Amino acid sequence: MTLPSFFGGFKVTLRQVLEPRVTHQYPREKRPKPPRIHGRHVLNRYEDGMEKCIGCELCAAVCPADCIYVRGKDNPRDEPVSPGERYGYVYEINYLRCIHCDMCVEACPTEAITESKMFEFSFTNRADAIYTRSELLVDDEDGMPQQLPWEDWRDGEDEHTSGWMRATAPSGSAAYEGEVQWSGELGYGVRAPEGGQSDKRDDKATGNISIRTVERAKIPRKAGGKVR
Secondary structure (H helix, E strand, O other), X not given: OOHHHHHHOOHHHHHHHOOOOOOOOOOOOOOOOOOOOOOOEEEOEOOOOOEOOOOOOHHHHXXXXXXXXEEEEEOOOOOOOOOOXXXXXXXXXXXXXXXXXXXXXXXXXXXXXXXXXXXXXXXXXXXXXXXXXXXXXXXXXXXXXXXXXXXXXXXXXXXOOOOOHHHOOXXXXXXXXXXXXXXXXXXXXXXXXXXXXXXXXXXXXXXXXXXXXXXXXXXXXXXXXXXO
16 A cells, blocks of 8 residues: 555545534434424324324234224214214324334325324333324314323424325326325315425425525634634
8 A cells, every 4th residue: 555545545534624513402403304204193183173084994904014003983973083984993003113114194095194203202111102092193273293291392393294195196197296185184274285396396385495406504613613
């Protein structure tokens, strides 16, 4: 090995020494999360407050990790829980098994189950890792997710849930891209469709950031080389 090639191996290291330090004071400060991130599940409601889950058990059938347990029950005639004939009487997700693949969201015919951006939660015992229907179901007044003691919810982590699902089109037909094909949710209304390759897109409404428009941020320095 020659002397120039020996010092050439340190080129990357020496270049990084001169770069500004970027430190996020986690958990007080969090970095922005991608629109399509898969986090904790929520069970949604229609805008009139009725539950979207119809107890079809398709989410449990398609789950590759076998972490979802659902049992349907006939709706009471006097006070129906959902618009269908049945509703999800029992709904449980075991987060010790869940791999956040979002296949349950894809299988759901009513878009009852979606995934939020919140993934910072931990448990001190196995029982806490099994979320029940009452914990997954959003509030019946404003549609906000239930916050459990071990969860760290921040502003915006309940928005744009399961964004990648809203970018798909039936049978892959471009003619339907960007067309809303789902009902509104309590507290949020009709969620905007995520933009694809057509001109039917509203990145501001969906929180989408095109990689073609992202530029490296210039980080200002204070006197002495410290990052502000």
